[in-house]
Amino acid sequence: MDRVAWTADGLVPAVAQDARSGEVLMLAWMNREALAQTVETGEAVYWSRSRKALWKKGETSGHVQRVLEVRLDCDADAVLLRVESVAGIACHTGRRRCFFSKLEGEGASRRWAETDPVLADPGTFRDG
């Protein structure tokens, strides 16, 4: 924990990658307690900047992320988790990953195109 270069707000960005598919699922933030709980429990816990609270991934949705590996980058200011995404859904919109918007087109017609289907009704949970 002491190696981590926390921001002035005491946070570090954490990237979750699906251990099986290799897909990058999401980027969220952790404070020291979130990282400690993630390591202790083996399930991803983030810090919700909007709610200013610890956020156990899957708490309301069941879409828990089992953490197989925790990595730190060369500057110690970013974390990478290799996870098993329990229901195959990481996004609060009900998609398998948060990065479902892809830049397409050229010049003035560039746009963010949605590429991934909604797999679960987001009305039934709030945290992906």
Place this chain on the structure above:
Amino acid sequence: MDRVAWTADGLVPAVAQDARSGEVLMLAWMNREALAQTVETGEAVYWSRSRKALWKKGETSGHVQRVLEVRLDCDADAVLLRVESVAGIACHTGRRRCFFSKLEGEGASRRWAETDPVLADPGTFRDG
């Protein structure tokens, strides 16, 4: 560009993923100009927070990242690049990725273990 939810400092975190291996290579930051240049040129340009300057990846090292895909997450506050890492090196330490430290061990004996070899002498470049 207008969809991106920039921080108060005008930045967004950008994750670079190797298009072939699926490995997450690095996390860096972009401002609007860095993202625009990345999209226009098809090669990754970041914002160096330490140097407070645009940072064309590979400028001094030749380790350019060809950008095959640009994605945005559900909150529009994180970018994902799928890249070809020209010399197979993304890290300024001469390793293929910045996430070369892996958390190993249990309890008090937990430590960050370096898992990746140095492939190029970092004395010959400054930007990976």
